[in-house]
Amino acid sequence: MKHTAARTWAHANRAVLRLTTRVQEGLEEAAHRPDRGDISTTTVIIWVAAVTGAVLIAGTIAVVISKYNGMLNGL
Structure with a gap:
């Protein structure tokens, strides 16, 4: 039973390390390239206004x- 728990902790630690590394790489890339093609707030506002209209x-x-459905039936 202890062996299984140790393996589970090892897997969890590796997963956390991979996630932490990926987040760090993403933050570094964002610092180097601030405009990565994300949707701007203006674009979202325009789309919401268009759909609402x-x-x-x-x-x-x-x-x-x-x-006026009754009146349109004779046309």
Whole structure:
């Protein structure tokens, strides 16, 4: 039983070491190359506004069609 626990701790320690190393490498790369092609805040704002506008337009069209549905049937 002790052997299994020791192996488990060894695996956990190696996993933590790999994760720590990877995070450190990522931070070093970010320091060397600050613009790595991440999505900017402005881009996110523009996309949210575009999607919101499209949903509002579609909702307005749906409301108008449902309101005047009887009148549109004869066209």
